[in-house]
Amino acid sequence: MKTTRLKAIFLAILLLLPTVVAAELALEDMTADTLEALLAVATTEGHTGSLTLHAEGLLPGESAVVTVAAIPAATLLETAYTLVLTGDEPVTLTGLLADSAYTVTSAGWAWAYEAAWSGETGVIAKDETARCTLTLTLADRWLHDGSAQEVLP
């Protein structure tokens, strides 16, 4: 009786083995990019929010550059954005995965200002817009100039 059971288990393993091996090979063939894309599609559909960034206190014609790092809880794959904030015009990032942890940091372009933040870290909620404000106070020591220009490629 015992021998019969062992034979049955052995046969079952033999029968299932090719399927398992085939599945493993298929996963190996799948590139990291493909896997990332599949994960993104699986988790993005109707499950996103936004982040609006705004700078206050910039002199006319001057800009601040900020970076936003967003890490979705579902994939842990970080996406990094670099944005230009000019004047009083807010910039909105859309399509961020809900439950993404985000961090906004200055990229050092507005070196002539002292910076104060609000909402620079947080978590994206589904169908909601998180807000981050960068308040700048002029504190330059050196003569300087600059400009920003949108360019058509």
Next chain:
Amino acid sequence: MRKTALIYLLLAALLLGSTGGTMAYLNHVTERTVSSYTVGSVRTEMTAGSGSVRIRNEGSAPVYVRVAVIANWADGAGNILAPWTGSVPCDTAHWVQSGGYYYLRAPLGLGETSPDLLTAPIPSGDAPSPNAQFALTLLHQSVQAEPASAVADAWGWTPDMP
């Protein structure tokens, strides 16, 4: 009594005379020193087009220059959809990339125009979605080249950095 008064008057006249002479002498030997200085101005203009980014020094002092190339994929309303992940075709003989910005290796003199930052148009690559548009912003900054500590203090960059 009258004699005494006369002596005092003579003494007073002598004192006044010597004081006036001293003042005249001092006025004669002391040159008037006027401190004057001119405040330099830093003013630079960027000329940017497809495949070309140049900076011209329009101010009255030599400057260091840096450029930022910021690109994203955006929808028609300007909302950012995805970051751009391409590379910038940079003239590395005259410009150096450091910390995400492009620095002109040498100071830009009065009235000078920089070498072109780009060696070719910036390639947008493939859009991540049908409604995504390539949004490219070029920024430039300049800071006084003298004293040398100014650029290091302002940007945390020095010309000898790789």
